[in-house]
Amino acid sequence: MIVLKRLSVWVSLAGLLFTAWILIAAKKQEPMPTPIEPPPTSPYESTVAASGIIEAENENVRIAPPAAGLITKVFVKVGDQVALEAPLLQLDDRELRAQLAVRQAAIPPAQARIEEQKHRVEDLQVQYKRLQAVHDRRAVSEDDVKRTWYAMEANKRVLVRNDADLIQAVAQRDETKILLERLTVRSPRAGTILQVNVRAGEYATPGASETLILLGETQRLQIRADVDEVNAPLVKAGNPGVAYLKGSTAQAIPLTFARIEPYIVPKKSLTGDNTERVDTRVLQIIYHFTRPPFPVYAGQQVDVFIKRDRATNTPGKAAP
């Protein structure tokens, strides 16, 4: 064959083969790298997804002082379980204690005055009786009898007033006692101390922006799930759900429906900016769950999937 004798033919053939080889060897689009953690996926056929946060079942209590004052003692530390009425804080009570001493001291004189008055009344009563017991009316003057009677009656009234004085002194002492009692801040309910932001020696003012002590119930937690208002019609009350902690999709937390918050609220997007503007409003649904074997904490974020009945009703198209 004449064709095979030409060098150019072989060069051409080599070019073809080289190109084919390069093109076949060229790497194709690689498959997607596997996710580091499996992403959260819904276990249900059709679902309404939500972002959620774990919180204490009872809302947290921000303990406040009854009055402005110096803090002399903090009875609890973070993590303590406290019972109802357990003391939490002691405000400076020296002033009131001094007052209490004064007021306490005011009681015995009042009592003494009563005793004194009683004797005076008794004395006058005896005098009066004696004057009346005289048979001969001329032996005593009418004036003396009258005078004694008036003195006796007046002193009886003084006795009544002294009794009232005693009651007042006791009440004043009790007032101070109660005010003193008030300076010991006590737990309004049983719970766990979540935060302590105050130390002995600091000055507490009512209405301060920072909570002195945060009291909550972490034994029983719940999940608050945020559903975009566009998807709100898809949520059916009573349907179960599952939640995954961020970054641990292997373990699902089964959820039981508790309630739907009846008021739609703006979604909190914590950008830390002081000119926050409302972007989306969300429907909040509360779910109960039993504590899983792995640790969960109040304040942790979760991905929530809520079971949805057959996806017949599609949400309305909203502006993106």
Added chain:
Amino acid sequence: MSYVALKMLFGDRAKYLMLLCGLTFCVMLIVQQGSIFWGLMIWSQSGISNLNAPIWVTDPNISQVAEVKPIASTTVERVRSVPGVEWAVPLYRGVGRARLANGEYHQITLMGLDASTLIGRPGHMQEGRIEDLRTPDAVVVDQWAVERMGGPEAIKVGTIFEINDKKARVVGIAHVQKDFQNIPSVYATFERATTYAPPERRLLSYVLAKARDNEPVEAVTRRIAEQTGLGAFTQEEFGWKTILWVLKNTGIGINFGTTILLGFIVGMAIAGQTFYLFTVENLKQFGALKAMGASTFALARMIILQAFTVGLIGFGVGIGLATLFGTLAASRGQLPFSETWPLLWLVFGSLLAICIFSATISIIKLAKLEPAIVFR
């Protein structure tokens, strides 16, 4: 007859080489320019292919990947609620400025990946581990950042720089496809990227999603678009959208198109002219054949055989040279060069057109040929 035709072709070595060179040059030019063009197009959609996620959800009016239109943060949950979606994760993409320790500023593309799954992460790491993105202040840069921002001395694992006055610590160097605009990418977790980002009302750029295995991607993508009112695209669709945007809004398409057309015209002119000269020079021989009783049809077959033989040889040499150039020049990823089978078929078709054109001119000449020419 075929033997005579080939003998005629190869016999005149100078003319044959001239013809071969013309065709080779033409093929090489088209393949090389076409490959560079396609390579550029692939770079233009590297923002999509580097992340390698099956479904992209964003504003319906999006025109290309680098043009970010932020969407509401609850979109992730809305996409997850669409039946047939296996997973959906957020992605931040934005432009930032990195300030190096020596005071230099560099523009960067900031990517925020979902922290727990890191979906959208680069497929290959040159150094470091991508999981370290979860450590405080950690970012991963690509190899182009190393090149653009001062070389391996200035940017290495452990380097600290600033993005928007906030600290960023390099924990790894990724190996990715170069970007069209040659802006280096910096990868961080979504939450960290939003702290680097300038304050904006909306910080979610894209939602990356995947369809369940038993559902076709296209159907799920359509469903996401219908049920959420957002723009949902498969990776391929979004890539094409970006390519079409680049073609429409830059001169690249026209530029390369003109070069390729010129290559085609020049090739056709050289080949046609040389082949015609070749035929004219051999007119005596063709005349003799005709006088001996060969029909015009038989002569035409000879011409076509000659044209196609030289054409095929030129094709082989041409693509071989173009491929050699491409593999040598683009081996380090510095030059966009992407040769594909469709391009080769296209070039093959053009070459056949050139051959047919050249052969036709010669055949017309031969058809008018008088056998008596032999005796003049």
